[in-house]
Amino acid sequence: MAPDTRTPALVLKFGHYPVHHGGVGAIRSLGRLGVPVHAVTEDRLTPAAVSRYTRRAHVWRTSGTEPPDRLLAGLLRIGERIGSPTLLIPTDEEAAVLVAERQRELADRFLFPRTPDGLVAALASKQGLHDLCLRHGISTARAAFPETRAELLAFAETAVFPLVAKNRDPFTRRSRPAVPGTTRIDDVDALLALAERWGEHPGVVLQEYLPRADAEDWIVHMHTSAAEDARVLFTAVKARSWPPHAGMTAMAVTTPNEELAQLSADFCKEIGFAGVCDLDWRFDRRDGRYKLLDFNPRIGAQFRLFETEARVDLVRALHLHLTGREIPRAEQIQGRRIVVENIDPLARLAYRRSDYRTPSLPPRARWTERELGWWASDDPLPFPAMLARSVAPGLKYLAASRPRRSRQR
Template sequence: MSRPFPAAAFLPSAGLRPCVVLSCIGASEGDMNLVRSLGLAGVPAILVAEYAEPPARLSRHCSDFVQVPLFSEQPEALLQALRRLAARHGGPLPVLASADPDLEVLARLLAQGASDCIVSTLPDPDLVRRLMDKTEFDRLAAAHRLPVPRTFAPTSLAEARDAAERLRFPAIVKPATPQAWCQSPGLPDAVRRAKALRVDHVDELMALCAQLLPLGATSLVQEFIEGPDEEHFDVHAFIGRDGRAQAVFSGRKWRIWPPHAGSGCLVESLNEPRLEALALDILARIGYRGIANMNFKRDCRTGEFLLLEINPRVSQWGILTTRCGVNLPWLAWRDAQGLPAPDRAPPVRAGRWYVNGLKDLRAVRQYRAEGLTRWSDYLRSLLRWPLVCQTLSLDDPRPALVLTSRWIARKMKASRQSPRRRPAEDPQTPRHP
């Protein structure tokens, strides 16, 4: 009998082992998408979060909640919480990371041998480290001849000058690890918060490196791939422990936040066999296992897809993947339980759209300021159908309702607290003495 993918939402089945979802501060999209994806397949989701009120806690699919403050900085506290959950549920549980900080701490715990409470859903810890450290990823790409843009990892201003002489500008400068810039307090806030920065000539590159390198903010310099933001594509895949690709999905980012160096906020699901075949070949070359979120950009001059990075976790817009019939968290849960893979790959529903409303609006404002879009284009894009929203979901409405009511309450409170303006005086009205 074939085992198809789950298609409709239903209540968690009695006796199914739950899956733990990690939720760090500042990354609420990934955890919401994981909780909903697991719930749609009937898998109980236990949310372990750094803060008390993550939006995913409001989901009807969240079966339990545990707060572990600052676990991304205090791995031992997370380890103890996971051990308590394992004891309560009779053994180690699968754990899924939703963003880079909790991915880092999860990989660290697994490398230290936390198998008494964690069933790994990740690739080999050493491969995770090499994928997250972009300097190591550059070496990995060179060793396996992966199709990546030309990249340099300067450690001094002299090396940065040497890279500048060999680069074709414009170029992109990015942190070597997810936390490399944000953990450098001497940097300007705009740099610390950036995922990547574009430099258009040598002087710009050297000025930026003069800020970064003396502080030990390890960085990569990479040739810019010609083309607008809509040339960014993602491939999401799951590779089982036996090395077989159980599912693959591709999407095109029509808008990203922050523009030019961010995550997709308006995305279309695709049927892109050439890109998907390339992605699976890359994963096979490096011996990858687990959920893969692969970022590509198509060079508008050559039509070639170039790999930017491989994230061993779900995408921030991964709920579109699930709604298109490819439930990667469910596959990871099954694989962690030692259950057989579905007999056939899921049919992907191409032509569906995803929007993250608030981030997309911010992106449109910046694109418009740069002359890259118009408000009429933005409004037309919201009429695409079917449309998957990040927070609003008709089969799980509580998060959107509660978050909207809280937003209204904050606005009303701010309005009451702000000093009232006195009406302007009519210059023709005489003043009282």
């Protein structure tokens, strides 16, 4: 694998979330190969900014609610500073959608996969993804999308509980989102109480709850394009997440799953998606089907879990492909696991108390390599920077947590 070290990369994000191991992972992945890596950061002391592999931290404080033209102008200014065609690596939906919707304006300064108009925004939208799944025969959780308060009240009269509430378009940030995250609702009274805050236009999706006792979470990461030989595809089973059974991956292990790999590859081909993506599937043992819950049209935070035997991950595959290099053919490394240090201790404790086990998780004897989300001996500074940023928000989250609420992703 011989990367083009003349072509720099920019890890792009909008909004305030300085503790993001996926961005640090992307910086390290390309930086270790000698690729100059730039990063958009909130300030000069974020984990991404202090990495030894960050060529330059571009301090740009955004909320993600800015008009697209303003974000476009800021991105083009960064491109001018870098001075040469630069690979874009979005780490959130806001950035991925902006790049996809402003492809023509960005094409002279940046390298990125070309996608059909409107596709990335549809995939990042809960309703858009649901519609695509129905159109292409992909199983997904049953869902309702009330447009008005009257529609929501009518839905409540016949709803089957428990159900799950999510923000309909998570890439469209609001000053006050409908729900803070994926939220379980146990009865009609709880739904109506939440709805009091949603106003006349709820902006939520109300989704069938898939009970964890009858389900199992899987991850698929992929790089794909119109050229068949540019595809790299990985599968893993999620062992723990935080919040439990809901949020970000805390620990997962690469596990072969040919059925799910083929299902994911066929779906991307049918809809014409190109680039890197992170898909969250839930296997429902009640009907024996994999149900697509999320399609993130960008690198996932846990992408460093996955490597091929040729030491290619998704970010390296993207850089190789868009600079005209060949992606070496190789199988994924099986039994490789990721542990995210700032969330896995709490997740481990919660899973131990619930006695939940993941049936498809390989036994420890078959675990091979371990990737840490934050610590790296050749790049130590992001770890203490993460700790400094994580302690206060973590305590605040624990204080605000309520036993009556659980979450499902």
